Amino acid sequence: xxxxxxxxxxxxxxxxxFGVVFLIWSAAQMFLLSWYGLPLSQxxxxxxxxxxxxxxxxFIITNALRFYQPNxxxxxxxxxxxxxxxxxxxxxxxxxxxxxxxVDFAYISFVKASLPLRFLAAFxxxxxxxxxxxLWNTQKHRNEFEKRKSDAEKLAREAELFNLRxxxxxxxxxxxxxxxxxxxxxxxxxxKEMVFQLSDFLRGTLRNDNEQLIPxxxxxxxxxxxxxxxxxxxxxxxxxxxxxxxxxxxxxLPAMIIQPLLENAIKYGLYDTTDDISIQIxxxxxxxxxxxxxxxxxxxxxxxxxxGSGFGLRSVKRRLFLLYGRTDLLHTIAENGIFTALIKIxxxxxxxxxNR
Amino acid sequence: xxxALLIDDEPLARSILRDYLxxxxxIKLLQECNDGFEAIKAINELKPDLIFLDIQMPKITGFELxxxxxxxxxxxxxxxxxxxxxxxxxxxAVDYLLKPISKKRFQQAIEKYLFxxxxxxxxxxxxxxxxxxxxxxxxxxxxxxxxxLKVIPVNTIVFLAADDDYVNIHTLEGDYLINxxxxxxxxxxxxxxxxxxxxxxxxxxDQIQRIEPYEKESYRAILKDDTRINISKTGYxxxxxxxxx
Numbered sequence: 001x002x003x004x005x006x007x008x009x010x011x012x013x014x015x016x017x018f019g020v021v022f023l024i025w026s027a028a029q030m031f032l033l034s035w036y037g038l039p040l041s042q043x044x045x046x047x048x049x050x051x052x053x054x055x056x057x058x059f060i061i062t063n064a065l066r067f068y069q070p071n072x073x074x075x076x077x078x079x080x081x082x083x084x085x086x087x088x089x090x091x092x093x094x095x096x097x098x099x100x101x102x103v104d105f106a107y108i109s110f111v112k113a114s115l116p117l118r119f120l121a122a123f124x125x126x127x128x129x130x131x132x133x134x135l136w137n138t139q140k141h142r143n144e145f146e147k148r149k150s151d152a153e154k155l156a157r158e159a160e161l162f163n164l165r166x167x168x169x170x171x172x173x174x175x176x177x178x179x180x181x182x183x184x185x186x187x188x189x190x191x192k193e194m195v196f197q198l199s200d201f202l203r204g205t206l207r208n209d210n211e212q213l214i215p216x217x218x219x220x221x222x223x224x225x226x227x228x229x230x231x232x233x234x235x236x237x238x239x240x241x242x243x244x245x246x247x248x249x250x251x252x253l254p255a256m257i258i259q260p261l262l263e264n265a266i267k268y269g270l271y272d273t274t275d276d277i278s279i280q281i282x283x284x285x286x287x288x289x290x291x292x293x294x295x296x297x298x299x300x301x302x303x304x305x306x307x308g309s310g311f312g313l314r315s316v317k318r319r320l321f322l323l324y325g326r327t328d329l330l331h332t333i334a335e336n337g338i339f340t341a342l343i344k345i346x347x348x349x350x351x352x353x354x355n356r
Numbered sequence: 357x358x359x360a361l362l363i364d365d366e367p368l369a370r371s372i373l374r375d376y377l378x379x380x381x382x383i384k385l386l387q388e389c390n391d392g393f394e395a396i397k398a399i400n401e402l403k404p405d406l407i408f409l410d411i412q413m414p415k416i417t418g419f420e421l422x423x424x425x426x427x428x429x430x431x432x433x434x435x436x437x438x439x440x441x442x443x444x445x446x447x448x449a450v451d452y453l454l455k456p457i458s459k460k461r462f463q464q465a466i467e468k469y470l471f472x473x474x475x476x477x478x479x480x481x482x483x484x485x486x487x488x489x490x491x492x493x494x495x496x497x498x499x500x501x502x503x504x505l506k507v508i509p510v511n512t513i514v515f516l517a518a519d520d521d522y523v524n525i526h527t528l529e530g531d532y533l534i535n536x537x538x539x540x541x542x543x544x545x546x547x548x549x550x551x552x553x554x555x556x557x558x559x560x561x562d563q564i565q566r567i568e569p570y571e572k573e574s575y576r577a578i579l580k581d582d583t584r585i586n587i588s589k590t591g592y593x594x595x596x597x598x599x600x601x
Binding site: 179 | 367393454
């Protein structure tokens with residue numbers, strides 16, 4: 001879009017510039033020719049013709065350089081272009097003048113005598129146009145490159161910050177600290193316990209590398225800490241049923257991939273309801289996949305479940321796509337007041353590809 | 357004697373404030389509420405002077421609760437982390453307590469209230485009247501019919517129509533009048549699914565069955581329930597943009 005905008009704007013600017021170059025060139029040449037005693041009509045036509053031809057040559061080299069600018073090592077090409085263009089344009093102006101003044105021999109011989117000068121002047125004009133363009137284009141590319149680079153860096157920084165904040169879950173963290181404060185007075189033993197759980201949970205969150213594959217039992221252990229803390233906060237309202245086969249415990253999955261799904265389940269199941277609730281985690285195994293189901297009740301009158309749209313679910317989908325190049329690994333179903341997230345983790349997947 | 361209510365869905369969070377309140381003999385804790393609905397009932401019955409209100413709660417948030425009250429009492433908000441809410445609080449100088457809540461900070465808030473209860477109460481009203489309450493986009497709309505509170509999830513809405521000083525919300529289950537402006541909903545409903553197609557209409561775009569030319573240079577939308585909605589000249593490109601993402 002921006003590209004198109006620029007190319008729409010630039011031609012006018014370029015045309016104006018060359019118009020000005022043409023006028024200045026012609027005026028200067030006309031002045032010179034009159035100085036050497038040429039009649040006004042001849043010096044006028046001569047100047048217009050030469051001015052037109054040389055400005056055209058400058059315009060050609062400008063456009064050529066806009067579309068193709070040789071590398072630094074090949075700047076000699078530009079010199080060759082400039083020389084060729086100068087020769088061509090000097091020759092062309094000669095031909096035109098010959099054609100315009102076929103009978104005035106004195107004038108024609110004057111033109112022939114002044115050829116080396118004309119050539120040098122044209123070379124100077126076309127050459128400096130080329131140099132100016134090379135500098136201009138280089139600067140423009142550098143600016144664009146810098147801007148792209150800073151945009152990309154800014155984006156990466158924002159994403160990193162967002163991830164960090166997401167990992168630390170300020171809401172969860174501060175609420176847990178508040179619960180600890182409450183427990184210190186009434187149940188100091190439980191308060192201590194909760195401090196340890198919270199520390200272990202945070203440590204786990206910070207340690208986990210998103211790229212890493214870990215066994216399911218490690219992920220579940222980490223989630224257990226999270227759930228224990230939520231249980232203290234919400235008392236007996238929360239019940240978690242984990243139904244995972246023994247064999248599945250050693251199957252691997254990307255670290256922290258279940259966490260956002262569980263958070264989602266807690267958010268809609270626990271935070272947004274007032275009844276006792278139960279969250280279920282179930283596993284199923286097949287030759288290629290470890291399948292996990294996370295189920296939670298929700299209140300259809302309060303928060304319409306939006307399948308796969310919340311940030312947590314989107315980020316899981318995105319990660320699965322980045323890791324496995326597939327978009328069909330996470331499904332969500334909301335029916336009869338139960339929300340189910342179904343995630344499939346490919347097994348025996350070439351680790352080299354993941355760790356790339 | 358000052359009558360107070362505690363509203364928070366976490367028992368432990370309530371226990372801290374209850375504990376702090378025992379030192380203020382002039383404040384009488386009437387009741388503790390576990391969620392917004394319970395709180396509305398208690399506020400209407402007990403008419404407290406001051407409430408301690410958590411923002412994130414099940415069913416309805418602390419803000420939604422305040423909006424359906426006819427005469428909200430003085431409020432001290434309690435919250436763990438609500439980036440957007442905090443900005444609004446600061447702008448309107450409403451008092452709020454950040455969790456974990458310290459005794460010192462709690463006492464400051466109480467002193468501020470006791471210094472001028474009426475001014476304190478007005479701050480909250482000002483916050484509400486300015487529609488300053490930040491939400492991402494509305495997920496539900498609350499409507500009070502007498503003493504009954506109706507929750508309308510936004511995904512059941514078909515379209516909204518301006519009706520004098522009111523907005524008529526047409527849903528799959530029925531129509532509801534609410535004392536708000538259409539512009540408020542234009543601002544606060546997710547623009548990727550709700551489009552203001554006309555000065556008087558906002559349509560949920562997945563409810564549109566087809567769009568046909570209507571009179572000169574204008575169009576109208578035929579909804580799934582056969583309602584016909586006029587689309588204005590400025591509304592048409594907005595609708596097309598929403599369809600084309």
